[in-house]
Amino acid sequence: MPQSPPIAVERLVKIYKTVPAVDGISFTLAPGTITALLGGNGAGKTTTIASIMGLITPTCGRVSVLGAQMPQQRYRVLQRMNFESPYVEVPMRLTVRQNLTVFGKLYDVDHLRERIAELGHELDLIELLDRPTGNLSAGQKTRVSLAKALINTPDVLLLDEPTASLDPDTADWVRARLERYCRDRHATLLLASHNMTEVERLCERVIMLKRGRIEDDDTPAKLLRRYGRSTLEEVFLDVARGNGGEAREAAQ
Amino acid sequence: MSRRHKSAVTSSARRISAMMLRHWYLLRSSWPRLLDLIYWPTVQMVTWGFLQYYIASNAGFFARAGGTFIGAVLLWDILFRGQLGFSISFLEEMYSRNLGNIMMSPLRPFEFIIALMVMSVVRLSLGAVPVTFLAIAFFGFNLYAFGLALVAFFFNLMLTSWAIGIFVSGLILRNGMGAENLAWSIMFLFMPLTCVYYPVATLPTWLQPVAWLMPPTYVFEGMRALVIDKVFRPELMLDALALNAVLFAAGVFGFLKLLQSARRHGSLMQSGE
Numbered sequence: 001m002p003q004s005p006p007i008a009v010e011r012l013v014k015i016y017k018t019v020p021a022v023d024g025i026s027f028t029l030a031p032g033t034i035t036a037l038l039g040g041n042g043a044g045k046t047t048t049i050a051s052i053m054g055l056i057t058p059t060c061g062r063v064s065v066l067g068a069q070m071p072q073q074r075y076r077v078l079q080r081m082n083f084e085s086p087y088v089e090v091p092m093r094l095t096v097r098q099n100l101t102v103f104g105k106l107y108d109v110d111h112l113r114e115r116i117a118e119l120g121h122e123l124d125l126i127e128l129l130d131r132p133t134g135n136l137s138a139g140q141k142t143r144v145s146l147a148k149a150l151i152n153t154p155d156v157l158l159l160d161e162p163t164a165s166l167d168p169d170t171a172d173w174v175r176a177r178l179e180r181y182c183r184d185r186h187a188t189l190l191l192a193s194h195n196m197t198e199v200e201r202l203c204e205r206v207i208m209l210k211r212g213r214i215e216d217d218d219t220p221a222k223l224l225r226r227y228g229r230s231t232l233e234e235v236f237l238d239v240a241r242g243n244g245g246e247a248r249e250a251a252q
Numbered sequence: 253m254s255r256r257h258k259s260a261v262t263s264s265a266r267r268i269s270a271m272m273l274r275h276w277y278l279l280r281s282s283w284p285r286l287l288d289l290i291y292w293p294t295v296q297m298v299t300w301g302f303l304q305y306y307i308a309s310n311a312g313f314f315a316r317a318g319g320t321f322i323g324a325v326l327l328w329d330i331l332f333r334g335q336l337g338f339s340i341s342f343l344e345e346m347y348s349r350n351l352g353n354i355m356m357s358p359l360r361p362f363e364f365i366i367a368l369m370v371m372s373v374v375r376l377s378l379g380a381v382p383v384t385f386l387a388i389a390f391f392g393f394n395l396y397a398f399g400l401a402l403v404a405f406f407f408n409l410m411l412t413s414w415a416i417g418i419f420v421s422g423l424i425l426r427n428g429m430g431a432e433n434l435a436w437s438i439m440f441l442f443m444p445l446t447c448v449y450y451p452v453a454t455l456p457t458w459l460q461p462v463a464w465l466m467p468p469t470y471v472f473e474g475m476r477a478l479v480i481d482k483v484f485r486p487e488l489m490l491d492a493l494a495l496n497a498v499l500f501a502a503g504v505f506g507f508l509k510l511l512q513s514a515r516r517h518g519s520l521m522q523s524g525e
Contacts, residue, residue, distance in 0.1 A: 016518060050521050053356050057515045071515060078358040087521075088352035091278065091344075098277045105270030106357040108263045132281070148353070 004067030006031050006156050006188035007052055012061035014047050021047040023212035032186040036199040039209035040240045045192040049158050053083060065156055079107055084149040085160035092134030096125060096144050099133055100151055107152035119147045123177065139170040146174060150181060159191040163198055175202055196232040208239050215239045227251055267359050271367030275341050289379035293329045297383050300325040301391040320479050321449065322393040327405055327475055328448045329380055331468055332439045334413030337372030339435035342421040346429060355520050361511060365504065369414050401478055404489040405471050411496035412467045415503035422510030426519055448472050467492040467499060
């Protein structure tokens with residue numbers, strides 16, 4: 001029997017009152033890949049990610065993760081997923097170890113102490129484990145959030161702006177960890193980002209959204225060729241400003 | 253994978269214990285939170301205790317009915333603090349912007365509810381138990397002298413407080429922090445009708461049937477029967493239990509419907525107003 005794709009989105013529509021946030025998008029992600037959702041504010045990235053996480057009920061269309069329909073069958077697969085977002089925090093008064101213990105138990109992680117120690121080494125958190133999370137710097141907190149997102153060694157990892165507000169060095173460090181995790185665990189990563197350098201470095205596929213629809217979908221290299229541009233930022237601006245068609249024609 | 257072989261019950265218990273642990277860590281790390289649990293019940297008990305002391309020395313009936321005020325205050329605190337303990341534990345997730353993590357985790361809604369129910373008992377115990385001993389020391393009022401009746405009172409009051417706490421949490425989940433004030437004030441809506449400090453007969457006749465629709469009314473009437481007439485009335489406790497079963501089911505149903513509505517409207521992604 002063929003395996004279900006890690007993420008399959010089929011004609012997804014989400015309308016808030018009368019405003020369509022996502023308007024009939026479809027895509028499927030292959031296992032072990034890193035894909036970016038790109039788009040300006042209000043393009044539908046967060047709604048798409050929230051639908052994949054099961055936090056939102058679609059107006060119509062289907063979202064399945066690891067073969068389970070979301071949000072109806074989410075409890076079949078939530079243990080194999082995780083996410084990180086700068087808009088969600090782990091409790092600040094708890095120490096890093098306490099937070100990882102709580103989330104490890106929530107995800108029913110086996111050999112939790114060993115897993116926390118392992119993450120402590122991987123993410124350079126050993127020295128911070130017994131400090132309250134609220135006392136850490138922004139970069140250290142991001143590493144804690146990443147540790148929380150990896151505590152259950154997820155097969156599907158969703159990331160919303162994973163390096164927002166980080167200095168270039170820390171951001172690069174986080175990207176390297178994500179790349180390695182995806183390679184080592186054959187995990188599927190979907191990230192929403194405004195950082196084009198990050199997308200070019202990490203992702204083998206880019207889905208460009210505009211006003212809730214998919215405007216383009218390809219590898220970064222092919223997108224650059226198609227739009228006749230040298231950076232993804234220029235492609236992003238073409239799409240966001242509605243010059244995508246002209247740029248494509250000019251490139252051809 | 254070994255986790256697949258674990259029974260669903262074990263996994264469920266582990267998730268519930270995780271949530272309890274999260275709130276226990278929080279309480280342990282914050283002395284203002286611990287202080288908050290105990291200071292208001294103490295102030296209430298002392299104020300009403302002195303009032304009763306004054307009235308009892310001036311009126312024959314109240315001399316006979318010694319303890320009704322302090323008893324009422326302590327039982328009211330079980331009801332109020334039980335609901336507040338539930339709702340505050342829920343609000344802590346909103347304050348810490350952690351609700352997205354919780355909702356995205358494998359924690360089921362019923363497990364979340366059970367964890368918050370247990371935490372409400374923990375919070376209540378930390379606050380109310382020392383106050384009951386202070387009541388013995390200050391006014392010679394021993395709540396534990398109620399014996400088994402106290403168990404019936406406590407269980408019924410906790411059921412009501414959970415039912416209301418669950419429903420209010422659903423409202424906050426659906427409507428955001430704009431509904432936070434309900435968590436602090438909703439119980440006072442019930443205070444006049446549940447006849448905490450006076451018999452149901454005090455109410456206008458047309459209002460009395462409304463009062464009898466509320467489970468705590470039976471508890472406070474039962475407490476007065478026990479203190480004044482020295483009679484335990486089990487039928488009142490059974491009526492309260494039946495009403496509580498309906499109220500609790502309605503609270504859980506309301507919570508699940510509001511959660512469903514929050515998923516439709518995208519409120520789970522926001523934790524602001």
